Amino acid sequence: MTNPGYGKRSAPYERPRTENDFGHLLPRDASIAAFIDRLPEGSDISVKTLAKALPYGQCAVRTSLNRLQDAGHLRRGSECVATEEVLLWVTRTFFSRTARDDAWWAAFARGDVPKEQQRPTRSRAFILLASLGRAAPTLTLSSADCVNLEPQVSEWFERGATEAELLHALTAGLPTPVHHAASLVRRRLRDKLPPERVAPAHRTVLRTLECSECQAPGRPEALLGGRCAPCRGAARDTHFGPPGAVQAPEVRARVNSVRAAVVPRSERTFR
Structure with missing residues (x-):
């Protein structure tokens, strides 16, 4: 187990466990995923710890964890945890038995994942x-x-x-x-019907996800497959600000045009 607050955290609204939860994965990846799935909350699932408990080396475990991330079962990040005295940012690895797409993980990071509607045969x-x-x-x-x-x-x-x-x-x-x-x-x-219980106030979720390779935090929408654009080999996004915002080169061009149109003080005529 890791220190309190760290380690494995299961994603919410998991579907019931079945014998073929990881049948779409390669055998080694499925074996590691099934092992992690049965670990309790807060378990240390770092590469070194898993390699000690499983019959695979650290390189093999690291490769499988990356593939689990690509398949939508795992994300790495940090979360703000409130104690009686301070707010702490702790490192966590979020695991989902059910494969999730990038949009689901982005919603999870914002704290607004909708509960999936289940259709049990009996209530x-x-x-x-x-x-x-x-x-x-x-x-x-x-x-x-x-x-x-x-x-x-x-x-x-x-x-x-x-x-x-x-x-x-x-x-x-x-x-x-x-x-x-x-x-x-x-x-x-x-x-013996109990009274209605007051629902707790909704707490704003403070959670970030980070790139699995360079560990740089980023917007969940930009971490496709759990990796940032540079680590995926994609061109770096040089646009800043909200959609439609004027970028730095265009700002400089506009300022230069304004300066060029200004008449020097020595050439001004006063009436």
């Missing part, structure tokens, strides 16, 4: 109700009971309740025996 509420019998066998529900109680459980989730809080509310202190599981669950869902 989160239905799944919890269907598995309730595992935690408390006397509360085993039928499929019809799960459908009828699903809106009440969804309301708990909308108010910020977790699965653990719901299970505790439904299974703690059960009477013996339970004559009608569905009625008892419906009553507890109604009587």
Whole structure:
């Protein structure tokens, strides 16, 4: 593990893990990606550390990490973290099990990545109700009971309740025996419904991405594939300022034309 605040950070809104998440990659790259994917948050995934844990040398690991970056699974950068005393910029490596394009990573750096709409076969509420019998066998529900109680459980989730809080509310202190599981669950869902929780204020994300080769920070839109234009071999952009801004050579030309049109003071005539 790295020092607190550094190391691996998983990208948000990952799709569920499958056996073929990295099937589009070369075997070595897929092996390293799968290894990183299963590491906990904050793990040290530097080239040297990975080479010690994997059967590959540092050069091979570095090449694979660059290819993972090209494929949209990895970006390197820094992020501003607030402590009780100061604001710290920490170096982080962002990893996504799901391959993302450059536009997605640019939105991620700005902090405005939209949550992807998932289409599960069953809702989160239905799944919890269907598995309730595992935690408390006397509360085993039928499929019809799960459908009828699903809106009440969804309301708990909308108010910020977790699965653990719901299970505790439904299974703690059960009477013996339970004559009608569905009625008892419906009553507890109604009587123990928590109050609405105030959503925390949106915090401005302070995050930058940097070139994987020269480590120079840059605009996410300019780091195509995680590399800046010079490292990609592209011509350096000499334009500065907002779109349509007058560039330095044109400014000098305009100033020179103005100077040329000015009549010297010795030649001026006064009336």
